[in-house]
Amino acid sequence: MGRVTIADVAKRAGVSLASTSRALNGQVASAATVEKVRAAAAELGYIPDSAARSLRTRRTGQLAFAVADIGNPVYVEMMREIESVVAAEDYRLVVSRTGDADATVELVRDLNRGYVDGLILSPLRVTDALVAALEASTVPAVVIGRLPDGAGVDTVMADSEGGVALAVEHLVTGGARRIAFLNGPVDTTPGRFRHAGFLRAVAERNDLVSAEYSAEDFTIEAGYAAATEIFENADTPWDAVIAVNDLVGIGIMHAAATRGISVPQDLAVVGIDNTSLTEVSHPGLTSVDLGSTRRGRKAAQLLLARMEDPELAPRAVRVPPSLQVRGSTTAQPTSVSRFASGEGRPR
Amino acid sequence: MGRVTIADVAKRAGVSLASTSRALNGQVASAATVEKVRAAAAELGYIPDSAARSLRTRRTGQLAFAVADIGNPVYVEMMREIESVVAAEDYRLVVSRTGDADATVELVRDLNRGYVDGLILSPLRVTDALVAALEASTVPAVVIGRLPDGAGVDTVMADSEGGVALAVEHLVTGGARRIAFLNGPVDTTPGRFRHAGFLRAVAERNDLVSAEYSAEDFTIEAGYAAATEIFENADTPWDAVIAVNDLVGIGIMHAAATRGISVPQDLAVVGIDNTSLTEVSHPGLTSVDLGSTRRGRKAAQLLLARMEDPELAPRAVRVPPSLQVRGSTTAQPTSVSRFASGEGRPR
């Protein structure tokens, strides 16, 4: 015995194929028919075939989430949130790697195969070709990040500038005057905007000494290497360093520990993203929360809304930042006690 | 103009639909035909439809990876590895949550919808119904974890017992005699086997004082709470604690820090899974590596092999454990320097 199809169910129930389909899908059908069909389907253990249904309905019940590196906790947190939002609407989540710029464009073009009903994309680098592909796509897409003004694509963006300003303000309030920014690759969206935020925040005050460095990647290792170099060569002993993300921030803290620089007494460190890592490090890493889970949720909601009504005007949502202060910027011996109290990072 | 179908390409190329399909899929076709078809397809921007293809070929090019909680770094590491293995064979990855026991069974049954060609499942709890569903499934599945002996399903398992034994041995060598085990929920696969490993390892020596506790969940928070309670009530000051996983281990270290217990001098802590978190904490967390990435890779390979040949006899692969020693068990001031050297966790 092979697969049980709807035809088998129809035969067993003694009604037509059409009626069977209607009965199973809650379309118009008499109570008697529904009853017979339900029973027959249950007896046979009928399970509808996705491919056939997709072919006919032009819907897959799947959404894609594409990022550069699923290893980065910030993407994991987004994914979790997105999964929970779309699962509530019975969508499955397909994960993809964006790869390099060409691969990203290829990924967007591939949407036309129709293997998903929508895409949430968080590209590290945005090219013209990518924007064009997104605008041309018949499959709805939402971008988490920044697109050029006027791009006809839904986006949800973080307020990097505002977030970094919060960090600078916090550090200055704590007495810091010599503040460095350790960026990641500058040709990326986060690299560019977080850096810009730092420049602006620093420019707004005239009592600060500042400089920008950059790590080769958004990783702990790269952060460690870059920080080590800074510590060795800097003629200015920095009061504080703001890292482009938490991973790089952790790398800085390790480098400091290795050289006997104590955090936060000798050096304050601030990360960005407020991932769960901030609570694992010791001391806890003060971090700018750019709302990754909220961005994930927002993106999922935008996508669902657009799939509902494709004619909607493109929207750009901005999620406000906040600062989560931990031990890496203030000497608070009880800074780890939140595990008992349940405060801290939003879950 | 609507979707471009293969019929449009056929017309444009001036050949039959059948020939067009063959030409595009590298089946037998004359060079001239291939050329014409290629050109026509390119001009029209033809992209084959996944649903139609799946319906006909009974293949989707998708695999599912199902775990309890994508937030746990050990699953993220597995997923990364799995993704890279299957992407090389042009498979996409669908992520699912296992949820509770019933939901897991439901998930396996759902495979019969045919939305994926295979499944990699890492269930926290294994029920008879789950095993039955897996054995009955027409879609190949591989389980990362333990199934009852004789279950006709491919599995890849960690050597929890061996791994915990390594940890005990390491601690004893370091001088520890009073060793506690902080488990997670005991009715889960990892809870059960890691605990059993501890009991056996301890039983093999007669000079040890030991006890087992359990945290309510496999999280930092639960580890912190349980450890705090242990520190408050224990009449035995423990030399070392082995945690059921890294998250709980980190929780223990935080609890220790809060109470002024210094690690590793007053208390040694060992985690399990050797996730990236072990290098974020300070000091670094010594951890039993149960080969999560290798298990992920193995699982992916087993799955691909079984899809290739469904008649294969079920296989059970065991991945050997190792111990990664870090600062939480030995006072090594340079324990964080590996970021510079590139050693440590396999990537």
Add this chain to the structure above:
DNA sequence: TACCGTCCTGGAATCGTTTCCAATGGAATC
């Protein structure tokens, strides 16, 4: 009784591919 409207029903078309199978044409062999 005739007519109309409502509610259900089933036949058949359709979604876009792949692939079976019979047919064609030309080259090669005798």
Add this chain to the structure above:
DNA sequence: GATTCCATTGGAAACGATTCCAGGACGGTA
């Protein structure tokens, strides 16, 4: 020149669902 063979080809039948559309049954009203 007839026969065999091989390489290609195109028509048509799947794959398994949903949905259009015409028609039948039935009840109510004139």
